[in-house]
Amino acid sequence: MAEREPAIIADHSLCIGCSACTRVCPTHALRVRDKIVQSKQERCLKCGACIFACKHGALRAHTSTSADLERFKIRVALPSLVLYGQFGEDVRPGQILRAFRSLGFDLACDISWVCEMVATASDAYLTDCRGPWPQISMTCPAVVRLIQLKYPDLIPHLVPIDPPCEVAPRVYRGRLAAEYGVKPSEIGMFYISPCTALVDAIERPLGRRPSSLDGAFSISELYGPLLRALRNSPDSDSDEPVSIRGLRWVMASGEIPGMRNVNSISVKGLQDVTYVLDRIEAGRCYGADFVNAYICSDGCFSGQLTIAGRYSAQRYLHEIMRRIGDSPPVREERVRSLLQTRIFDFDDAIIPQPDSPPAGDLRQAAARQRQKRELWSRLPKRDCGACGAPDCDSLAGDVVDGEAELTDCPFFRLEQLARDAPFSKTAACSTRFAVMACCPHCSTMLTQGPHLEIAAVTPGSERPVRARLSAVVGEMGAKLSGEGPEGTTMQIRCPECGASLESTERCSLCGAPLARLNLRGGGTYQLCSRRGCGGQTISGPCTSEGLVALAGYASDSSQEGS
Amino acid sequence: MDRDSLYRESFPIKGDDFERGGEVATRVKGLLQQLGLPRDVIRRLSIANFEAEMNVVMYAREATLEVLVFPDLIRVQVVDRGPGIADIDWAMQEGHSTATEAMRARGFGAGLGLPNIQRNTDEFEVKSDVGVGTTLRYAVHTTSRPKEG
Numbered sequence: 001m002a003e004r005e006p007a008i009i010a011d012h013s014l015c016i017g018c019s020a021c022t023r024v025c026p027t028h029a030l031r032v033r034d035k036i037v038q039s040k041q042e043r044c045l046k047c048g049a050c051i052f053a054c055k056h057g058a059l060r061a062h063t064s065t066s067a068d069l070e071r072f073k074i075r076v077a078l079p080s081l082v083l084y085g086q087f088g089e090d091v092r093p094g095q096i097l098r099a100f101r102s103l104g105f106d107l108a109c110d111i112s113w114v115c116e117m118v119a120t121a122s123d124a125y126l127t128d129c130r131g132p133w134p135q136i137s138m139t140c141p142a143v144v145r146l147i148q149l150k151y152p153d154l155i156p157h158l159v160p161i162d163p164p165c166e167v168a169p170r171v172y173r174g175r176l177a178a179e180y181g182v183k184p185s186e187i188g189m190f191y192i193s194p195c196t197a198l199v200d201a202i203e204r205p206l207g208r209r210p211s212s213l214d215g216a217f218s219i220s221e222l223y224g225p226l227l228r229a230l231r232n233s234p235d236s237d238s239d240e241p242v243s244i245r246g247l248r249w250v251m252a253s254g255e256i257p258g259m260r261n262v263n264s265i266s267v268k269g270l271q272d273v274t275y276v277l278d279r280i281e282a283g284r285c286y287g288a289d290f291v292n293a294y295i296c297s298d299g300c301f302s303g304q305l306t307i308a309g310r311y312s313a314q315r316y317l318h319e320i321m322r323r324i325g326d327s328p329p330v331r332e333e334r335v336r337s338l339l340q341t342r343i344f345d346f347d348d349a350i351i352p353q354p355d356s357p358p359a360g361d362l363r364q365a366a367a368r369q370r371q372k373r374e375l376w377s378r379l380p381k382r383d384c385g386a387c388g389a390p391d392c393d394s395l396a397g398d399v400v401d402g403e404a405e406l407t408d409c410p411f412f413r414l415e416q417l418a419r420d421a422p423f424s425k426t427a428a429c430s431t432r433f434a435v436m437a438c439c440p441h442c443s444t445m446l447t448q449g450p451h452l453e454i455a456a457v458t459p460g461s462e463r464p465v466r467a468r469l470s471a472v473v474g475e476m477g478a479k480l481s482g483e484g485p486e487g488t489t490m491q492i493r494c495p496e497c498g499a500s501l502e503s504t505e506r507c508s509l510c511g512a513p514l515a516r517l518n519l520r521g522g523g524t525y526q527l528c529s530r531r532g533c534g535g536q537t538i539s540g541p542c543t544s545e546g547l548v549a550l551a552g553y554a555s556d557s558s559q560e561g562s
Numbered sequence: 563m564d565r566d567s568l569y570r571e572s573f574p575i576k577g578d579d580f581e582r583g584g585e586v587a588t589r590v591k592g593l594l595q596q597l598g599l600p601r602d603v604i605r606r607l608s609i610a611n612f613e614a615e616m617n618v619v620m621y622a623r624e625a626t627l628e629v630l631v632f633p634d635l636i637r638v639q640v641v642d643r644g645p646g647i648a649d650i651d652w653a654m655q656e657g658h659s660t661a662t663e664a665m666r667a668r669g670f671g672a673g674l675g676l677p678n679i680q681r682n683t684d685e686f687e688v689k690s691d692v693g694v695g696t697t698l699r700y701a702v703h704t705t706s707r708p709k710e711g
Binding site for chain 1: 568569571584587588591593595596597598599601605608609611612613631633678704
């Protein structure tokens with residue numbers, strides 16, 4: 001991996017500017033401007049929610065390459081236990097580990113025993129711990145980053161024990177170096193990860209101590225090669241035993257089963273995690289001693305770099321565990337002696353990284369807040385994300401910070417346009433809208449595709465003529481057809497029920513009567529009944545159902561009247 | 563108000579709305595963070611706001627929690643319409659709760675929560691009309707040294 005590259009990278013050529021990612025980001029770190037997704041890195045938890053949300057592959061995990069593998073004499077894969085549940089109930093962990101040999105690795109090591117040791121070490125730590133309660137697990141790096149960012153007061157609650165993927169290389173590196181007769185640094189330890197948060201913690205460790213891993217690959221990128229290798233390799237029964245208690249680590253209930261300190265809760269998914277952290281911060285913690293929190297909704301099984309669905313993967317692993325039977329637990333005395341060697345220790349302080357401004361001039365901060373709220377009050381508060389910020393509040397903040405304009409909001413722009421210039425004089429507006437208009441009498445939808453269908457009667461004639469106008473706001477122009485010269489005032493009717501649509505209001509451009517239609521979802525659309533005028537007004541509380549933004553529709557005046 | 567605040571914002575709280583109980587305290591915490599206040603101030607106000615909000619959710623019909631930002635302190639007023647408190651002195655005594663020692667050590671069981679609010683704030687006052695409602699006013703100084711507690 002290139003130095004310090006974030007674990008989630010954007011491919012701008014694939015971004016279509018839909019901004020789906022901005023709305024799922026838990027810390028509102030993403031913006032989409034001009035079809036380019038940008039991330040405020042200091043806010044990003046690397047939770048990977050955006051990778052799930054992006055349907056166009058523009059956001060992906062940044063993992064190690066085969067060139068990274070080449071740098072080492074002995075290449076070791078350390079798969080997350082989630083991998084064991086990816087291939088169905090009939091594929092045993094030992095087979096999966098052996099399959100890594102055909103993928104350019106010299107061997108793959110099982111980390112279930114390390115997981116069990118980490119659970120036991122956490123248990124031992126909690127037994128001697130003096131609080132503050134409850135203690136919070138550091139297993140999920142995204143949760144730790146969330147605490148750094150939003151809950152710095154909870155940092156003393158973190159159990160200073162590294163996750164198994166960090167402990168495993170410390171357990172194996174020396175042993176393998178002796179076995180293969182190479183220097184410890186010549187062994188490359190690569191984690192096979194279910195999520196971007198764990199990958200990211202390798203390049204950008206949570207503390208100052210460098211990661212004990214040398215890189216990471218995702219389960220999803222190795223899934224295909226592993227599946228092929230599993231098909232081609234014969235089964236063998238000489239599997240190394242795996243730890244059942246370790247496997248339970250990744251199961252739905254996390255590291256809690258088998259712990260002596262049973263006064264624990266397991267919390268999964270961002271919403272529940274923030275709910276619980278809010279309460280711990282407010283001094284309400286349900287009397288729990290230990291909180292095991294994962295940012296993903298089903299723990300590591302729902303990491304975005306997995307392949308098998310979280311439900312089937314958990315069922316497979318349950319069945320695999322059942323077939324393995326029980327394994328003897330690791331002896332606590334042994335773990336306690338390992339505790340002395342500090343191999344489990346998270347050996348550093350977690351530093352608060354609040355995303356709020358540093359304590360400073362309160363007057364200035366309050367002024368900024370007032371300004372932000374004033375801007376917010378002028379926005380439509382639909383939180384639609386069309387501006388590229390996740391919601392109206394974020395856009396208001398971006399405007400205060402000089403990173404965006406209120407006119408990035410299409411609704412604001414439309415309102416401004418309606419206020420400042422009549423629609424017939426096409427003003428600078430990069431988004432166009434089509435009206436979805438109905439007859440106020442019979443409610444028939446009169447917008448048909450890009451057209452608005454009406455009936456027009458020329459004075460002196462009784463015969464209504466069907467007319468097709470452009471439904472695009474600002475484009476009606478001189479298209480009101482019918483007999484009689486330019487400037488004739490027509491009587492506009494509903495083509496379905498024949499009722500007159502004449503409004504009590506008059507055109508602001510020429511004074512002729514307006515015809516009034518209802519917009520779907522609320523609001524009215526009025527158009528001038530005089531041929532050649534093209535005056536239009538939109539009023540009332542319109543919604544995106546009544547005014548549909550036309551994507552990719554250029555405001556070029558050459559399209560006028562087309 | 564005897565002087566102008568730098569910023570003020572009101573948040574409605576509904577009684578019996580356990581589903582959203584704590585939401586206002588969380589929103590106010592976000593606001594205080596945006597204002598760049600010292601963490602100790604935010605922490606103490608968050609505890610007080612959470613207690614006040616949950617009091618409303620548990621006992622009152624509805625309330626407004628108003629945050630006023632002054633150069634040297636943050637004031638919060640919670641005005642509720644509810645049953646009121648018949649005996650404020652009783653409610654203000656710590657330990658009028660059935661919670662165990664162990665629970666109390668972890669922040670539970672402070673009775674109505676009023677003593678907990680008082681412990682975490684620099685100014686505290688409670689007025690109540692039985693059958694009408696209760697008004698809580700509390701403040702945390704932003705410039706003083708952290709209060710022990």
